[in-house]
Amino acid sequence: MARADEFRALGMHRRIPRRDFLNGVALAVGAGTLRDGARASAAQTVGAEPAYPPQRLGLRGQHGSAVASFDALARGDFAAPRIDVDTGERYDLVIVGGGLSGLAAAYFWHAALPNQRVLVLDNHDDFGGHAKRNEFVHHGRTYLAYGGTMSVATPYPYSYMAKQLLVDLGVEVPRNQEFQDRDLFEKYKLGASTFFDREHFGTDRLVVGTGRLPWDRFFARAPLSEAARRDLIRLHGTNPDYLAGQSVEQKIALLARISYEEFLLTHAKMSPEALPFFLGQGGRNNKRVDTTPALEAARAGRLGFDGMNLPPEPSFRQGSFTFHFPDGNASIARLLVSRLVPAAIPGHHDMQTIVKAPPVAYDRLDADAAPTRVRLNSTVVRVAVDGPAARPTGARVAYVRDGRVHQVRADSVVLACYNALIPHLVPELHDTQKEALSYPVKVPMLYTNVLLRRWAPFAALGVASINAPGMYYPNVSLDSASTVGGYKAVTTPDEPIVVHMVRNPNKPGLPRREQHRAGQHELRTMTFEEHELAIRRQMTRMLAGTDFDAAADIAGIAVNRWPDGYSYTYDSLADPDMAPEQRPHVVGRARFGPVAIANSDAGAAAFTNQAFDEAHRAVQELLVSRGLA
Ligand SMILES: Cc1cc2nc3c(=O)[nH]c(=O)nc-3n(C[C@H](O)[C@H](O)[C@H](O)COP(=O)(O)OP(=O)(O)OC[C@H]3O[C@@H](n4cnc5c(N)ncnc54)[C@H](O)[C@@H]3O)c2cc1C
Numbered sequence: 001m002a003r004a005d006e007f008r009a010l011g012m013h014r015r016i017p018r019r020d021f022l023n024g025v026a027l028a029v030g031a032g033t034l035r036d037g038a039r040a041s042a043a044q045t046v047g048a049e050p051a052y053p054p055q056r057l058g059l060r061g062q063h064g065s066a067v068a069s070f071d072a073l074a075r076g077d078f079a080a081p082r083i084d085v086d087t088g089e090r091y092d093l094v095i096v097g098g099g100l101s102g103l104a105a106a107y108f109w110h111a112a113l114p115n116q117r118v119l120v121l122d123n124h125d126d127f128g129g130h131a132k133r134n135e136f137v138h139h140g141r142t143y144l145a146y147g148g149t150m151s152v153a154t155p156y157p158y159s160y161m162a163k164q165l166l167v168d169l170g171v172e173v174p175r176n177q178e179f180q181d182r183d184l185f186e187k188y189k190l191g192a193s194t195f196f197d198r199e200h201f202g203t204d205r206l207v208v209g210t211g212r213l214p215w216d217r218f219f220a221r222a223p224l225s226e227a228a229r230r231d232l233i234r235l236h237g238t239n240p241d242y243l244a245g246q247s248v249e250q251k252i253a254l255l256a257r258i259s260y261e262e263f264l265l266t267h268a269k270m271s272p273e274a275l276p277f278f279l280g281q282g283g284r285n286n287k288r289v290d291t292t293p294a295l296e297a298a299r300a301g302r303l304g305f306d307g308m309n310l311p312p313e314p315s316f317r318q319g320s321f322t323f324h325f326p327d328g329n330a331s332i333a334r335l336l337v338s339r340l341v342p343a344a345i346p347g348h349h350d351m352q353t354i355v356k357a358p359p360v361a362y363d364r365l366d367a368d369a370a371p372t373r374v375r376l377n378s379t380v381v382r383v384a385v386d387g388p389a390a391r392p393t394g395a396r397v398a399y400v401r402d403g404r405v406h407q408v409r410a411d412s413v414v415l416a417c418y419n420a421l422i423p424h425l426v427p428e429l430h431d432t433q434k435e436a437l438s439y440p441v442k443v444p445m446l447y448t449n450v451l452l453r454r455w456a457p458f459a460a461l462g463v464a465s466i467n468a469p470g471m472y473y474p475n476v477s478l479d480s481a482s483t484v485g486g487y488k489a490v491t492t493p494d495e496p497i498v499v500h501m502v503r504n505p506n507k508p509g510l511p512r513r514e515q516h517r518a519g520q521h522e523l524r525t526m527t528f529e530e531h532e533l534a535i536r537r538q539m540t541r542m543l544a545g546t547d548f549d550a551a552a553d554i555a556g557i558a559v560n561r562w563p564d565g566y567s568y569t570y571d572s573l574a575d576p577d578m579a580p581e582q583r584p585h586v587v588g589r590a591r592f593g594p595v596a597i598a599n600s601d602a603g604a605a606a607f608t609n610q611a612f613d614e615a616h617r618a619v620q621e622l623l624v625s626r627g628l629a
Helices: 001-011 068-073 100-112 162-166 173-179 184-188 213-218 225-235 246-256 260-265 272-278 294-299 328-338 419-426 433-439 456-461 512-525 528-542 584-588 608-625
Strands: 058-061 085-096 119-121 133-138 141-146 151-153 191-196 205-208 322-324 370-375 379-386 396-403 403-416 443-452 461-467 476-481 496-501 554-566 593-595
Touching: 001 528, 058 528, 068 379, 068 419, 085 100, 085 396, 085 443, 100 119, 100 151, 100 328, 100 608, 119 322, 119 419, 133 328, 133 443, 141 496, 162 608, 173 322, 205 461, 205 593, 213 225, 225 272, 246 461, 260 294, 328 370, 379 419, 403 608, 419 433, 419 584, 433 584, 443 512, 443 528, 476 528, 496 528, 512 554, 528 554, 593 608
Parallel strands: 058 554, 085 119, 085 403, 119 370, 191 461, 403 593
Antiparallel strands: 133 141, 151 322, 191 205, 379 396, 396 403, 443 496, 443 554, 461 476, 476 496
């Protein structure tokens, strides 16, 4: 099909609400080049951009204007910035970053010192960082989706303090099951499926019944070579001990040193022809088959290890501690803001009221008289400590807003942003600390939400989720949405639904941190039009044989790109073995005079509880150092 015909058939010309041009172009400061290609044309957008940030669609997550100054920052252009606007403001505490860690830091500070003045600065047009809410408004109804962090869920136990914060916010984690609408998919007999694509498996075929059909029947339907089919059936069955003859200690030592891929090919003797089946399968921290240490795969219960009798990993899973809102942890960010800036979200809110609370008054987030203020669209580019090193008197914080460099002063500063940016914000840090802060490379992630006018094609196939190992989005699922607070989005197959599509871009073959950099580059440079085409093409192929019509059925797209996604975590394959206190995140997070470091990077773990714990530690460090605790 000619490209123009394909575009028309897929509906690339259709007017759906989206934002694919960069309103940040005019905001680029210090001759910084934009980190996302500004190639898409304004002609593709529909009407004016909504004033309400959660309703902005198109390229979301780290949207263009939020990161417009990042390149200039990394080049050192702001080491001694020219201040365009000295606001004359002085705060007791300035927090850089309004994600869950920054908001929690404000909460802890306010709890300790209620009369002090706190300013939270964030580069996005919305608060919450990864806790991002997408709202699709369609025919008068609002459909919610999570554009980033999905749930309170952690393999590591929540600290007392992190649990208590959730209790203070009115989130009753043990009640989660009450709000997960499992009946819906059971009613329509929808289950999991696998899409085998022609590029990797020779032909496009959707096989329904992943995990439900006996594996020999499932793989009998898949387009696989005989060798691949035989090995996949074997691996999904009861496996022998592929390391027979070795002691448990020897097995653990070997598995820690090799990748899961190497284990499958070399020790489990799996045919390389079966390897594409493992593409796109995410391990811990989104590692792939080639970057997951075999030991991690074994401990996560992946295929092939059941014959080895390895001891379980102590205290990794705390699976019952889970809570999911329809907008993910954006509801937690909103609960925090409701406590910090009551004028923006009036009334006392808890988990039952926050989801459907009246729209946030964004214009009240940064009100003069309020003790805590949240200033959005403000990218911090410099934090300069004042006074002698032994007795600092405070700090000046410079940020870019509306294309101009502003300055505020603070007695204390919490950096709740990204570790890798901190050496550019505070170039005076010692080289050892800067090196440690620069070590982690955050995990790039793409959470795309597509509003479909109807989900009858999924119902016709009997699928609620599609694993597509070789496709751009390896994970696609209908979002049945949590019903907490009376929210109910999904009803019959002829009504709208949000489809959640996940990609973790990487480049197999490279070392893990290089793979992350390659994935970050992909996300920063891909235009919305390229994303949209990939989405429409993939859905059309996966739902072939149904009456799915990408042109008619897609009602809205939000591409939440997170080049700076999950915090980096260490493993036995990619990182040197070292004492816990020498780990880069520990060396990197040391307090520097009146500047303390929060955010989940400082805990080297990509979880909400880490964001809370690091906020608490950073606040404590400052309170103690200033004699306020
Ligand atoms: C797609 C995705 C899904 C996830 N799912 C889960 C999940 O289900 N459960 C879970 O527990 N965790 C999840 N996480 C991990 C998540 O990172 C943490 O749970 C937590 O939300 C991190 O909070 P944070 O405040 O440390 O970081 P962030 O949310 O990244 O917040 C940092 C903030 O600082 C801002 N900032 C950076 N630089 C500057 C600057 N120079 N000036 C001003 N502001 C700046 C950033 O833009 C951001 O808003 C997920 C992460 C991603 C990306």
